[in-house]
Amino acid sequence: MALFDYLIPFVFGLGLLILIHELGHYSVARWCNVKVQRFSVGFGKPLIKWTMGKDRTEWVLAIFPLGGYVKMLDEREGDVPAALRHRAFNTQSVWRRFAIVAAGPLANLLLAVVLYWVVFVAGVDELKARVAVIAPDSVAAQAGFQDRDEILSVDGVAVRSWQDWRWAVLKATMDTGEAEVRVRTEDGSTVVRSLPLQSVVVDEGRDDPMVQIGVRPFRPRIPPVIGSVLDDGPAAIAGVQPGDEVLRINGETVDDFMTLVQKVSASPDERMRFELVRDGSVHELDITPRPEMVDDEMVGRIGVGVQRTEEGADSMFVVVTHPPLEALSLAAVQTWDMSIFSLKMIGRMITGDLSWKNLSGPVTIADYAGQSAKMGLDHYIKFLALISISLGVLNLLPIPVLDGGHLLYYVIEIIRGGPVPERVMEIGQQVGLALLVMLMAFAFYNDINRLISG
Numbered sequence: 001m002a003l004f005d006y007l008i009p010f011v012f013g014l015g016l017l018i019l020i021h022e023l024g025h026y027s028v029a030r031w032c033n034v035k036v037q038r039f040s041v042g043f044g045k046p047l048i049k050w051t052m053g054k055d056r057t058e059w060v061l062a063i064f065p066l067g068g069y070v071k072m073l074d075e076r077e078g079d080v081p082a083a084l085r086h087r088a089f090n091t092q093s094v095w096r097r098f099a100i101v102a103a104g105p106l107a108n109l110l111l112a113v114v115l116y117w118v119v120f121v122a123g124v125d126e127l128k129a130r131v132a133v134i135a136p137d138s139v140a141a142q143a144g145f146q147d148r149d150e151i152l153s154v155d156g157v158a159v160r161s162w163q164d165w166r167w168a169v170l171k172a173t174m175d176t177g178e179a180e181v182r183v184r185t186e187d188g189s190t191v192v193r194s195l196p197l198q199s200v201v202v203d204e205g206r207d208d209p210m211v212q213i214g215v216r217p218f219r220p221r222i223p224p225v226i227g228s229v230l231d232d233g234p235a236a237i238a239g240v241q242p243g244d245e246v247l248r249i250n251g252e253t254v255d256d257f258m259t260l261v262q263k264v265s266a267s268p269d270e271r272m273r274f275e276l277v278r279d280g281s282v283h284e285l286d287i288t289p290r291p292e293m294v295d296d297e298m299v300g301r302i303g304v305g306v307q308r309t310e311e312g313a314d315s316m317f318v319v320v321t322h323p324p325l326e327a328l329s330l331a332a333v334q335t336w337d338m339s340i341f342s343l344k345m346i347g348r349m350i351t352g353d354l355s356w357k358n359l360s361g362p363v364t365i366a367d368y369a370g371q372s373a374k375m376g377l378d379h380y381i382k383f384l385a386l387i388s389i390s391l392g393v394l395n396l397l398p399i400p401v402l403d404g405g406h407l408l409y410y411v412i413e414i415i416r417g418g419p420v421p422e423r424v425m426e427i428g429q430q431v432g433l434a435l436l437v438m439l440m441a442f443a444f445y446n447d448i449n450r451l452i453s454g
Contacts, residue, residue: 006370010362011065011383013369015041017108017391018068024107025070025100032096035087038071065364072100098410101403108392109335115385116331123321124378126161130218130316139200144193148186148218154179160320162217169209171337173197174344184336204346204352219316222257225307233303238287240304241278248275259307264289268300335389343395361443400425400432 010170029036035055040046042062049060050454072089073080080088089097133141151159169185172179172195179195200212210216224246229236246254247265250273264272268291276283289300322330348354365387372383398408405428409420 002032006366006373009369009373009380010366013380013387014065014362014365016384017111017388018065019041019393020107020388021104021391022068022070024103024105026111027107028100028103029070029072029089032092032100033087034089034092034096035073035084036070037073038069040070040071041065041068043067043069045123094410094413098407101406101410102396104256105392105395105403108388108395109339112335112338112388112392113328113331115381115388117324117327119378119381119385120322120327120330121324122378123319124161124382126163126320126330126377127217128316128318129159129162129214132218134211134214134216138211139196140214144191145183145195145215146185150184150276151181152184152190153182156180161318164320166208169195169197169200169213171341173200173202173209174341193212204331210395217316220260221255222306224254224257224260226304227307230303230305233301234287234290235304237303238274238285239283240274240276240285240287240302243307244276244278244283246274246276246281249273251357263301265299268292268298269302278327284334306315335385336379338386338389339393346393346397355447357449358440359443359446361440361446364446400428400434401436405432 021304022039022041026036026039036057037055038058038060040060040062042065043061044064046060051058059450071077073084074089075085076090085091089100090313092100120149127449129138131149131151132147132429133145135141141234151165153159154165155172157168159165159168168180177196177198179197180192181195182192184190195213197213202209226235226240226242226246229240229242246260248254249260252263254260254263268289271288274283274285274287287302289302291298292298296422298347345354345358348373349358368383369380372379395403395408397404399405400408409425409428414417
């Protein structure tokens with residue numbers, strides 16, 4: 001079942017992004033009166049195939065899902081009847097060919113805007129941008145940050161959640177290497193602090209940038225009070241009830257719920273003596289945590305949940321929502337920012353400033369798809385938006401074989417007043433294919449390395 005927890009979100013998400021991409025090509029081709037012969041999601045042997053429309057377009061769902069294509073009438077791929085020559089792709093003006101090819105990546109970027117808009121309007125339950133300083137010698141501590149500081153803005157851009165705060169730090173790291181941060185302190189005063197980011201490295205295998213500057217989300221103390229008890233869990237079998245407060249485990253004091261979780265997780269299949277307070281009386285119970293495999297690690301579970309209080313939730317979480325028009329503007333800005341950020345990351349990998357370990361393949365993407373789906377629909381939608389942006393940006397790169405390579409040929413054709421010679425295009429296709437295979441090999445290698453290293 002665990003495999004399907006990741007496989008289903010991955011296949012559905014990737015299928016949706018490919019479908020939208022190819023629909024971009026298809027829609028503009030139809031608008032330009034180009035005859036579409038086949039619309040395929042996936043490569044290889046067709047699983048499902050049907051024909052429809054006045055052009056008798058063949059619609060295909062193929063066995064290998066990592067891609068798709070729209071096959072148009074083209075004199076370079078076979079004989080075209082004279083009566084249909086005006087509907088062949090290769091006979092269209094360079095501007096029409098440019099529009100048809102560009103429509104695929106642009107459709108992915110437009111989808112990202114729509115997905116972000118949905119999330120921004122519906123609202124997302126996010127961690128508040130309140131910091132806890134990890135170490136007194138950290139970058140944040142030296143810049144004056146203190147526990148419970150609430151981040152209000154970075155470089156003049158409002159921050160409403162921890163995700164906003166983290167994204168602002170990433171952008172500032174890639175752009176200027178420093179940030180002006182406006183915060184509200186615990187006593188309610190507002191101050192501006194300069195945060196140097198030159199030491200932050202955005203790279204695979206390094207600590208998260210927030211850890212590098214020395215902050216984590218502020219978490220208030222949560223009392224070790226049981227909020228819910230799973231019916232068939234070890235705690236229920238031992239007699240634990242909602243409202244019980246844990247005093248000690250194996251004679252050691254339990255100060256908060258996180259301590260309870262850590263002790264139980266570290267003791268799978270080991271009998272533990274719990275001292276609980278219930279209605280003013282102390283009860284002692286023996287509970288043996290049930291072993292469960294979580295992220296390739298065996299941990300203990302007793303089947304209890306935290307007692308969530310409104311005060312605790314209000315101090316940690318905020319619902320981020322926006323009016324429809326404002327959400328549309330923010331969605332467009334977010335898509336643009338993420339696209340530029342992706343290009344900068346690619347540029348730094350090319351120049352050697354960033355490791356190629358940052359390149360991810362389908363295994364890593366499937367992992368993130370499953371994790372985001374488990375976190376909730378809003379997180380999964382944001383994941384789809386991010387992957388849609390990546391797909392759009394990747395396809396716009398000027399690499400032959402990709403859409404961006406064809407667009408480069410058309411730009412050259414516009415400048416020189418004639419098409420690029422067939423021989424040049426053939427060589428370009430070969431180079432582009434070799435480069436694409438190399439990138440895929442790097443991505444798969446990184447995926448396998450991540451699996452092995454955990």
